[in-house]
Structures are given as C-alpha cells and as structure tokens.
Amino acid sequence: MAWLRNIFDKLVGIRRDEGPTPEQLEELKAACSAQHHHFQMLLAANSKSLELMSDMEELLHGGRVFGMSFIRATCTAVLVNVYSIIQHLDGIAPGKYTRLFTRFEDIQRKVTEALVPTRAKQHMDLVVPLEYVDKSLADVVGSKMANIGEMTSRIGLPVPAGFVVTARGFDEFMRQGGLQEEINRMLLSTRVEDMSARFSLSAAIQQRIMQTELPPELTRSLERQYERLRAECGRNMRISLRSSALGEDAAGTSFAGQFRTILNVDREFLPQAYKEVVASLYGLPALSYRLTRGIRDEDVAMCVGGMVMVRSVAGGVMYSRSPINVRDDAVFINSVWGLPKLVVDGGATPDRFVVARGKHEDPAEGLRMREHTIAVKPELYVCRDNEGVLLVEQDPARAVQASLTETQALQLAEMAVRLERYYGVPQDIEWTLDESGQLYILQCRPLARRDIGEPPVQAEHRHYGESITSGGATASPGVGCGPVFVVERDADALQFPPGSVLVTRLSLPKWASLLNWCAAVVTEQGSVTGHLANVAREFGVPAITGQAGALERLKPGTVVTVDADACVVYPGCIEELIARGQPRPDLMKGSPVYELLKDISRFIIPLNLLDPDSPDFRIRNIETLHDVTRYCHEKSVQEMFELNMNRDFRECGSRQLVVGGSPTQFWVVDLEDGFIREEPGPFVRIGNIASTPMLALWEGISAIPWEGPPSVNAKGFMSIVAEATTNPALHPALQSKFANRNYFLVSKEYCNLQSRFGFHFSTVEAVVGDRPQRNYINFRFAGGAADFERRRRRAAFIGGILEEIGFYVNVRSDNVLARYEGFPKDAMCERLVVMGYLTMHTRQLDMIMADAAATRMHRTKIMADIDKLLTGKARCPEAVSS
Structure with a gap:
C-alpha cells in the first residue's frame, strides 16, 4: 500500500x-x-x-x-x-x-x-415489379411477396399483377428525418414487457411514422409502378397493399394478422396507405408477437407488396392439411361471399369444404368432396369506388347458399396440393374468386399445426359433470383453466389478467397480443383458418372458435376448464383434463433474441x-x-x-473477530463508530462491537451449532463430485488464504456481511436504527457444488423460508434475493438473528434437494429452530463484554 x-x-x-x-x-x-x-x-x-x-x-x-x-x-x-x-x-x-x-x-x-443489427443492405431498387420476384429475393422483398412472386413465375398459378417496395425502400423512409433513431430511443426507454406501457409506445411510434413524409424518390417510384399497372389493367384499377416484413410467413413465425392490409387503394392515397402498413410494424399485436417470439425489432424491415384488386365474388382461406390432426391429409377450405376479409379476420363463421386426396401416385388426381357445411353468411365485404371497403348486408336468400361450387372447391384443392408439393410442407393459403369465375392465390405461408392426438371416441368420454357450453371447432388443441375475462374493446384488453380465459365475440387478429397471458380462448364467431386461430396454435394456447352463446353463458370471473379438443367448457378446474393437455412450447429458445442473449453472454457470464x-x-x-x-x-x-x-x-x-478467547474465521472492518473503543493489535473482541445489526447477525450465527453437512445418498454425493470435477470454478484452489474469510463492514447502525463457506456465498446488508423508515435488510445467497437443478431448488427452499418471515423474495436461477424494510428496530433485529442462523445452516443443502423426504425433514428442523430463536426476542442485542 x-x-x-x-x-x-x-x-x-x-x-x-x-x-x-x-x-x-x-x-x-x-x-x-x-x-x-x-x-x-x-x-x-x-x-x-x-x-x-x-x-x-x-x-x-x-x-x-x-x-x-x-x-x-x-x-x-x-x-x-x-x-x-x-x-x-x-x-x-x-x-x-x-x-x-x-x-x-x-x-x-x-x-x-x-448489439448492432446485422441485416445486410441489399443493392436493389426502392420498388420492383412483382414479375421480377422469386423466393431467392426473400431478404429483399420479404417472404410473403417472395412466395407470391414464386407462385406466378415458377409454379404457374394465377396471381394478381403487382409490385414490391423493397427493404431498401423501407430503410430510406426510416432514415427520413431521423425516424429510425427516434423509434430506437423510444423502444429503449420503454419496458415493453408491461402491456400498458407497450400500448402507449405503440400509439406514439405509429403516430410518428404517419407524420413523416416519404422520401421524394420513393414517392416517384411508387407512382411509376402504379401507372404501369393502370396501363395494363385499366384506369379504374385499384390495388391492395400488403405487409411483407422480413421474417413474415417464415416457418414457425407466421406473423398471421399482426400487420395491416389496405384494400382498394387509389393513386392519391398510395403514400398514406404505404405509411399505414409500415406503421403496423409497431402496432400492439406486432410488438406483442415479436416480444413473445423473441424477434428483434431491427430484424423486421417492412417491405410492402402492391397487388391489383380482384373484383371478388367469394374468397377465403384453405389449408392443404388439417391444422390439428397430422393423420388427416384432406384439404380444408373456408369460404364466404365477397372479399376473404371476414374469414381472415375471424369476423364470421364461413362455409366449410373438406376435400379428400386421391389414392393415385399424384395426390392432385382423384380429389373428391368428403364433406361440406354451409353457414349463414348475413354480411360480406365489398370494394366500391371512392368509398373503400364496406361491410354490407347480404341478400337473405344468398346468405344461405354455398359460396363455392363443388368444381371450384376441387380446383382450389388441386392448387393447395400443388403448393404443398412445391414447398414441401403443409400450406396456409388465401384465395379469391372473381366475377368471371377465375380463381387467384393471394398469398401462402407454412401452416402452423398442433396435433390434437388420437381423436377421442365418444363412448370413452369420461363424465366431468354438466358443461357450461359446447360446440364450435377446435382452433388450437389442448386444455386450459382460469377465470373468464370478456374482451370486446381495446380498453378491456389493457386490463386482461394473466392466466385468464379470453372470451370474445369476434376472433379478431388483434387479440393475439393477449395470447401469451391466456389460459385458453373461446370465441363466438370465427374459424380454424382465421389469424387468431393460427397464432394460438403457434403459441400452444387451447382455443375454440365459433361457439355460439359463449358470451351469454360464460360469466366474467367464473373459473372454467376449456377442453378445446372436445369443444366443451366445464365449471371449475378439472385436474384430470388439465393433466391431459399438452405443454406449451418454449417460444423463446432458439429465437433471434434468445440467440443474441446467448451470444452476448459469452462476454459476460462465464x-x-x-x-x-x-x-x-x-x-x-x-x-x-x-x-x-x-x-x-x-x-x-x-x-x-x-x-x-x-x-x-x-x-x-480489518481485525480478526475473537469470541470466548478464540479467533474465528470472521474479520471486521470498522467504517465509523463500529467499535466501542480502539484496541491494539490485529484482533477485536465481540464485546467491543458497537454495531447493532452485526450483533444481531452474530447472535443468529452462534445460537445453534451447525451439525455439519446433511446426510446424502449416493446420487446426491455423485452430483457434487461430478459438478466439482467438471466445473473448475469449484476446484480446491478456493482454499487460498482469502477463500474462507468472512468479513463484516460495520458502523453503529450499518453492517455488511460477506460470507463464504466452501462453495457457498452470501451477503447480508442492513441498516438498523431508531427511525423505521431508514431500516432495511438486503440478502443475497448464491453458489453451491451440485448441478444447476439442485441449486435452483435450494434457492427456492431458502426463498420460501424467508417469505414466511415477511421478506420480499425474488428467486432468480440459483440465486436468492430478499429484502425486509421499514420496520422498527426490534423487528429488524429479529430478522437479522434468523439471517445469521440461515447463513450457517443452509450450507450444502443443495446435495439433498432431489430427495423430497430429506428436504421436508430439513425444512421442518429449520423452521423449528427459527421459532426457538424468535421466541421471547423483544429487544435488539446489546454489546456485552466477552
């Protein structure tokens, strides 16, 4: 020094x-x-x-x-x-x-x-014609438009003409007026895990995007492409603008319904409509989806596709296979009159056609209608010049008619089979039918599937009591239990309690922002082909769609069990049914955000x-x-x-602490007024300590002698040996001259105890005085020589004990963080006595954490010891000469 x-x-x-x-x-x-x-x-x-x-x-x-x-x-x-x-x-x-x-x-x-985004900058025009696009350009135009371009240029399926605003065009717009930098600041300053904060953030970012002017070059490129299409298709042409974000429609991350699609757009409204689609990148559903799927915001550039509007007589969605039964290879077609929007958005119960594949070598041959169900369709969406897209009433006679002929359904099924064979996986396909009878494919993506398992046999159904409601279709299999919460407006969504059953009238895509908190979903309208159903399967959330009367019968706050496999809702939590449900997938593992954390952790954690x-x-x-x-x-x-x-x-x-005439393995650093008097030499006696919190801790440390490590079976012992052998951090080298020193930093009302016993580390920091509002105890416990799971259980074991005596506890991984604050002096000292005891008596308990009986026995003993320590404790310990 x-x-x-x-x-x-x-x-x-x-x-x-x-x-x-x-x-x-x-x-x-x-x-x-x-x-x-x-x-x-x-x-x-x-x-x-x-x-x-x-x-x-x-x-x-x-x-x-x-x-x-x-x-x-x-x-x-x-x-x-x-x-x-x-x-x-x-x-x-x-x-x-x-x-x-x-x-x-x-x-x-x-x-x-x-942490810096690594998205490659493509040297491409701001806007490109759709006929130039195929799947090799997915990183330039997004997966959705790349697939659409592939369908027309390589597969030969009918697709409307169009163009795509590329990732470069998006980047140029986001640089305008420092827009991207401002959005990044807003994201960084917001705790997006909180729903209300996320809602406010979404509104603020979207407003900022809509206020930003497009770069002049991007505006000119859009107008040139629009005029090119109008020259081909006629002056009354309108277009649709569809999202095609990088990563959208990729396998496992569908983004189904999370972004805007603007229909019936004319030349004048084109820049505004483009900004609306871009702004939907930061809509509440999209923000929530990316968070749950672990996708970085900077990795999702919003490319936008423009396609000529088809005068749609009927439209809908089809799946090339069942989304919930891997044994069923039929094609499932949902259809409504007018635009496909009612099917896509889950706003109606559509006609349903099921087409069986043939037994020929080519499955597209021999297709036959297996079943069909015709729904009542009282409304339809139509496009009207100068009025946009309107929801209008249907002619009552037409409302009950099939929206597709059998021939048209078979034609669609043949297209679905071709697309599945080309891409190699089951497909989720949006289609439309024009006034001339021509079918068009509007988009396709890999189908999100979740197997329901073996279909239940009616005679084998267990009786679980009288159901509250039943019917509809299985949109996502599984079983969930929780209190009913009805959502009909955005304000309802902001108050949604985690673990509740979402009950809603319409199966709207925007409710997907709640799926990560849902125990299950029940909707009165909608179908298994809607966007909400798609994302529910992706997230592993049980969901029933089209269950008539659900809102009337399922009362808010009532605890129910939703059996989505059987489309039945029962009162209360039925454990047998819940145990039958499938575990939810861990959507974070393997995601871009998870992989980034793993990559960065290499420089932080080891x-x-x-x-x-x-x-x-x-x-x-x-x-x-x-x-x-x-x-x-x-x-x-x-x-x-x-x-x-x-x-x-x-x-x-520091001074080595002496108790009863013998030096201990504790040293004391006097910060200020921690000793009663100065002592010569390298030692300090316990009777010379003036620190109130240290004396309370020491009382707990010395009150009940430690009996040594718990008896451990061979499995527990081998866990320690294996971990100590493979983890060099647990090498006996820790037995250096400083390895087992435990030290107090003290003043009269302050104490910081850093203790280290073998492989275990703990910190107790406390302020104890006459003013309760200043008093606190912070505790941290970590370490151990067993495998991670035993250490994690040990942390939960200690955390549970501390919660019983009033601590606020946070167990993180194999660490315990606990706090106790704001109580009078004597109450603080009581807890410090317990902390001192736990510091000594929780050593090496990780060895027996896999043994439930031994864990219960030690918990009983520890709680009995704590009861003894707290009995009769009404005053803080005083300094006593030793």
Whole structure:
C-alpha cells in the first residue's frame, strides 16, 4: 500500500517513533475512511453486477419472455456496474490495476458490436415489379411477396399483377428525418414487457411514422409502378397493399394478422396507405408477437407488396392439411361471399369444404368432396369506388347458399396440393374468386399445426359433470383453466389478467397480443383458418372458435376448464383434463433474441479466473465481465486485509473477530463508530462491537451449532463430485488464504456481511436504527457444488423460508434475493438473528434437494429452530463484554 504509506510518511514526518500528532492522525483516518468507502461501493457494484448476470443466466434456461429492451438495458447496467467496480478498486489502490480499464474496453467493444443489427443492405431498387420476384429475393422483398412472386413465375398459378417496395425502400423512409433513431430511443426507454406501457409506445411510434413524409424518390417510384399497372389493367384499377416484413410467413413465425392490409387503394392515397402498413410494424399485436417470439425489432424491415384488386365474388382461406390432426391429409377450405376479409379476420363463421386426396401416385388426381357445411353468411365485404371497403348486408336468400361450387372447391384443392408439393410442407393459403369465375392465390405461408392426438371416441368420454357450453371447432388443441375475462374493446384488453380465459365475440387478429397471458380462448364467431386461430396454435394456447352463446353463458370471473379438443367448457378446474393437455412450447429458445442473449453472454457470464493463487490469475487472462468482478473482488479483499498486517495502518485494516478467547474465521472492518473503543493489535473482541445489526447477525450465527453437512445418498454425493470435477470454478484452489474469510463492514447502525463457506456465498446488508423508515435488510445467497437443478431448488427452499418471515423474495436461477424494510428496530433485529442462523445452516443443502423426504425433514428442523430463536426476542442485542 505504497500510496497510503506516502500519506502516512508525509503526516508523520522523518521521526516515525514520535508518532503522528492528533491532527495528522485525523487526516490519516480520513484517508482510511475514503478507502473504506471505495471498498463498500465496490461490494455494492459487485453485488448488482452478479444479480444482473443471474438474471441473464435465468433467461437462458428458458420459460420467460423478454425483448431487446431487456438485453440492451441489462447489458448497459452490467457494463456500468463493472466499470464502477474497476474505478473503486483503483480508489483502494491507485495506479496498481490500471490495465483493467483497457481489458474492460475490449470486452465492452465486443458486447456493443453484438448489439448492432446485422441485416445486410441489399443493392436493389426502392420498388420492383412483382414479375421480377422469386423466393431467392426473400431478404429483399420479404417472404410473403417472395412466395407470391414464386407462385406466378415458377409454379404457374394465377396471381394478381403487382409490385414490391423493397427493404431498401423501407430503410430510406426510416432514415427520413431521423425516424429510425427516434423509434430506437423510444423502444429503449420503454419496458415493453408491461402491456400498458407497450400500448402507449405503440400509439406514439405509429403516430410518428404517419407524420413523416416519404422520401421524394420513393414517392416517384411508387407512382411509376402504379401507372404501369393502370396501363395494363385499366384506369379504374385499384390495388391492395400488403405487409411483407422480413421474417413474415417464415416457418414457425407466421406473423398471421399482426400487420395491416389496405384494400382498394387509389393513386392519391398510395403514400398514406404505404405509411399505414409500415406503421403496423409497431402496432400492439406486432410488438406483442415479436416480444413473445423473441424477434428483434431491427430484424423486421417492412417491405410492402402492391397487388391489383380482384373484383371478388367469394374468397377465403384453405389449408392443404388439417391444422390439428397430422393423420388427416384432406384439404380444408373456408369460404364466404365477397372479399376473404371476414374469414381472415375471424369476423364470421364461413362455409366449410373438406376435400379428400386421391389414392393415385399424384395426390392432385382423384380429389373428391368428403364433406361440406354451409353457414349463414348475413354480411360480406365489398370494394366500391371512392368509398373503400364496406361491410354490407347480404341478400337473405344468398346468405344461405354455398359460396363455392363443388368444381371450384376441387380446383382450389388441386392448387393447395400443388403448393404443398412445391414447398414441401403443409400450406396456409388465401384465395379469391372473381366475377368471371377465375380463381387467384393471394398469398401462402407454412401452416402452423398442433396435433390434437388420437381423436377421442365418444363412448370413452369420461363424465366431468354438466358443461357450461359446447360446440364450435377446435382452433388450437389442448386444455386450459382460469377465470373468464370478456374482451370486446381495446380498453378491456389493457386490463386482461394473466392466466385468464379470453372470451370474445369476434376472433379478431388483434387479440393475439393477449395470447401469451391466456389460459385458453373461446370465441363466438370465427374459424380454424382465421389469424387468431393460427397464432394460438403457434403459441400452444387451447382455443375454440365459433361457439355460439359463449358470451351469454360464460360469466366474467367464473373459473372454467376449456377442453378445446372436445369443444366443451366445464365449471371449475378439472385436474384430470388439465393433466391431459399438452405443454406449451418454449417460444423463446432458439429465437433471434434468445440467440443474441446467448451470444452476448459469452462476454459476460462465464468465469475463467478461478484460483487466486494460480499464476494464471492475471489481468491478461480476463475474458469476461464475470472475470473482471472476480478479479476485482479478490484483489480488493487482499488490499484491505494486507492493511491489517502492517502495524502503522491498522486503523484502515480489518481485525480478526475473537469470541470466548478464540479467533474465528470472521474479520471486521470498522467504517465509523463500529467499535466501542480502539484496541491494539490485529484482533477485536465481540464485546467491543458497537454495531447493532452485526450483533444481531452474530447472535443468529452462534445460537445453534451447525451439525455439519446433511446426510446424502449416493446420487446426491455423485452430483457434487461430478459438478466439482467438471466445473473448475469449484476446484480446491478456493482454499487460498482469502477463500474462507468472512468479513463484516460495520458502523453503529450499518453492517455488511460477506460470507463464504466452501462453495457457498452470501451477503447480508442492513441498516438498523431508531427511525423505521431508514431500516432495511438486503440478502443475497448464491453458489453451491451440485448441478444447476439442485441449486435452483435450494434457492427456492431458502426463498420460501424467508417469505414466511415477511421478506420480499425474488428467486432468480440459483440465486436468492430478499429484502425486509421499514420496520422498527426490534423487528429488524429479529430478522437479522434468523439471517445469521440461515447463513450457517443452509450450507450444502443443495446435495439433498432431489430427495423430497430429506428436504421436508430439513425444512421442518429449520423452521423449528427459527421459532426457538424468535421466541421471547423483544429487544435488539446489546454489546456485552466477552
């Protein structure tokens, strides 16, 4: 500690044996106090860094939805806290570890580069004719329009003429007036996991997009393509504008119904309609979908396709195979009069045609009608010049007629089979029929499927009591249970409680933003081919569509079980049915956001610096931010303890705690007024401690002797051996001279206990005084030598005990974070006694966490011990001479 010796030499002068004057001693103590402050702040930043790393590690184990805002915010917070650790280590030992700053900058650069979007910039026109497009241009025009171009240029199916605004055109627009930078700032500053915040963010971004003018070159390119189509198709031509975002309609990420489609667009409205489609990229359904599917916002450039409007007599959606039964290879066609919009949006119950494949080598030959159901279709969507798209009443006589002939249904089925054979997977296809009888394909995507399993036999149905309602169709198989929540307006959606059953009249695509919180879905209208049904299958949410009378019979707040397989809703939670349901897929694992977190974690989470006594424990071997925290923590402890070894600086150093005349494995650093009186030598007796929270902790530490590790079976023992063998961080090298030191930083009302027993680490920080509003206890527990699952269970075990005594607990991965605050002095001390006890008695419990009986036995014993400790405790411990 040369820097501190220089201060001391300056203060003391040449004749050391004369000792410092009182003024010089005060200046030395001030320097020591500053060093203690750096040490305390280093520990706080270290604790926060490890907490953030635990958050990231927990997300990598799956089960939680997170977005890019979480990754950016967490990476920023980790970098800030690790840099703070380095700064405070430099404050403890100025100039001694400056190379850490350079190493930190190298890691920071890698993290920052990983966060930068990597989407390739394509050298392509802003707008291109559809006939130039095929699937090789998916990264330029999006999967949807690439598939449409492929259908006309390679497969030879009838598709309306059109054009595509490319990813380059989108990028040019988003650069206009710094639009993209502003959106990025808004995304970064919003916690998108919160629904109400997401709603406000969506509205603000869409408004900003609509207010931005298109670049002049993009406007001219759009108008040129429009005029080209009008020259081909006539002056009364109108077009539809469809989303074709990068990644949309790719296998596993359909984005079904999450973006806008604008119909019946004329030349004057073309720029405005284009902006509406682009703005839907940040609509609430799209934001929610990307969050749940782990898709980065910057990876979804909004290409937009323009297609000539067909004078639609009928339209709908067809599936080349069953979406819920892998054994059924029939083609399923849903159809309505007018535009396909009522089928796509789930606004009506359509006609249903099921076409069986032939037994020939070519499955498109021998197609035959297997069944058909004709629905009542009282309304239809039509296009009218100067009026846009209108929902109008249907002629009553026509409403009950089939919207397709059998010949037309078979023609559609033949197209579906051709598309499936070409793409190699079942297809979800939108189609329309014009006034001349010509069928057109408007789009196709891979079909989202979720198998219902073996069809139930009616005679084998178990009796689960009287149902509340039944009927409709299985849109997504499975069973869910929860309270009914009716959603009819956007305001209802904002109040949707997680775990509820969504009941709604129309199967609208926008309700897909709620699917991640839904136990199940029941709609009165709609079909299995609607967008909401599509996304429900993708998310693994049980869903029934077309169940008449659901809103009247399913009362809000009533707990129900939705058996989507049998299209029945029962009162209460029926555990047998719920157990039959399929587990939901983990949509985050393998997603772009998940893979990015995994990639960035390489520079943050792994621990490579393991043995402080090894010659490899050097700054040059630091590879991750975890390495930085480990190195700085170890060196700060060494620096503080080395002060204790020099008689000149013992006011600045730690003292070994003596209890009953014997030294312990605990050291104490007096920050200010933590000792009753100054003691000469390297020791401090427990009777000389003035810190209220430390005395309470020590009472719990020493109250009940630890009986040693729990009895463990061979499986538990081998788990420890295997983990200790394969994880070099658990090497016996931890037995360095600092490895098992446990230290208190204390003042009269403050205590920070850093304890390390073998493979286990815990931190207790507390302020206890006469003002309850200032009082708090923070607790963190981590470590262990067993496999991850045992450590995770141990964390939940400790968290459960702390919750019983009033702590707010957050279990993250295999870490426990707990807080207790705002209570009077005696209540705080009671909890600190328990914390001291738990610090000693939760060691090595991870070994028995796979043994339910042993876990219950130890929990019973621990709770009995805690009851004894708390019995009769009405006052905080006082300093007592020992």
